[in-house]
Amino acid sequence: xxxxxxxxxxxxxxxxYRVGREKIREFxxxxxxxxxxxxxxxxxxxxxHPDVVAPPTFTATITMPLIEAxxxxxxxxxxxxxxxxxxxxxxxHRPIHGGDELVTVIHVDELTTRAGSHMxxxxxxxxxxxxxxxxxxxxxxxxxAAS
Amino acid sequence: xxxxxxVAKGDELPPxxxxxxxxDLVRYAGASGDFNPIHWNxxxxxxxxxxxxIAHGLLTMAxxxxxxxxxxxxxxxxxxxxxxxxxxxxxxxxxxxxLLELSGKVRDVFDGDDGARIAxxxxxxxxxxxxxxxxxxxxxxxPG
Numbered sequence: 001x002x003x004x005x006x007x008x009x010x011x012x013x014x015x016x017y018r019v020g021r022e023k024i025r026e027f028x029x030x031x032x033x034x035x036x037x038x039x040x041x042x043x044x045x046x047x048x049h050p051d052v053v054a055p056p057t058f059t060a061t062i063t064m065p066l067i068e069a070x071x072x073x074x075x076x077x078x079x080x081x082x083x084x085x086x087x088x089x090x091x092x093h094r095p096i097h098g099g100d101e102l103v104t105v106i107h108v109d110e111l112t113t114r115a116g117s118h119m120x121x122x123x124x125x126x127x128x129x130x131x132x133x134x135x136x137x138x139x140x141x142x143x144x145a146a147s
Numbered sequence: 148x149x150x151x152x153x154v155a156k157g158d159e160l161p162p163x164x165x166x167x168x169x170x171d172l173v174r175y176a177g178a179s180g181d182f183n184p185i186h187w188n189x190x191x192x193x194x195x196x197x198x199x200x201i202a203h204g205l206l207t208m209a210x211x212x213x214x215x216x217x218x219x220x221x222x223x224x225x226x227x228x229x230x231x232x233x234x235x236x237x238x239x240x241x242x243x244x245x246l247l248e249l250s251g252k253v254r255d256v257f258d259g260d261d262g263a264r265i266a267x268x269x270x271x272x273x274x275x276x277x278x279x280x281x282x283x284x285x286x287x288x289x290p291g
Contacts, residue, residue, distance in 0.1 A: 064181060
């Protein structure tokens with residue numbers, strides 16, 4: 001049974017994630033995103049960006065390992081092995097670029113149990129190292145309640 | 148070439164078809180760091196009750212996002228994007244893979260607080276003739 005006392009709380013800020021230029025290129029290639037601003041620094045700069053641009057769902061590459069670490073921690077009491085992803089929302093306050101250093105804070109927004117499943121909503125607030133908001137993501141995750 | 152100044156509610160986006168193969172899943176696993184074996188190992192997938200290996204939900208989301216970013220020609224133009232994962236995309240172990248059929252329609256056009264013209268687009272993602280994403284929609288800054 002997940003620990004309901006976490007609801008409404010936020011976790012400690014993550015260590016800064018440095019967005020690699022090559023990681024953006026690798027991710028863009030993996031999703032078939034051929035736009036030059038994701039691959040070519042000059043093209044990105046010509047379009048007004050400081051460096052290559054991450055596709056919108058790149059945010060999950062930053063947040064999902066942090067979410068996994070939290071949910072695998074026995075302290076919270078979540079069955080990670082049976083987890084499925086229910087829904088996902090990504091809001092970008094600005095595009096993410098190569099060279100960005102981003103700190104994530106996970107907020108435990110909601111936990112409900114219905115029809116034998118636990119449903120957990122985690123909100124991730126990503127900000128640069130000065131604290132300026134960059135992205136807000138929300139994931140609803142589902143796992144089976146112990147029978 | 149789309150005239151974005153004339154974009155209006157009800158406009159349909161150019162459809163997109165994407166084949167997803169096992170090799171694509173392996174590549175996405177590496178790029179995203181999501182190495183859950185249900186996305187590459189039949190033995191694990193069937194052990195948890197799936198018919199076989201399925202695509203990462205976030206990969207399906209990313210591919211569906213390309214429908215919208217490809218339309219405006221700018222991956223930096225998405226402001227917000229959300230989906231529900233309603234049905235898995237089964238990826239067979241063959242050369243062709245799974246065919247994902249993507250289409251979209253403009254639900255609304257409005258001005259943002261920052262003065263940008265924004266289109267809200269509803270996205271339909273189908274695999275095997277059935278939708279795999281629910282309530283999929285994106286808000287995107289229109290060019291110009």
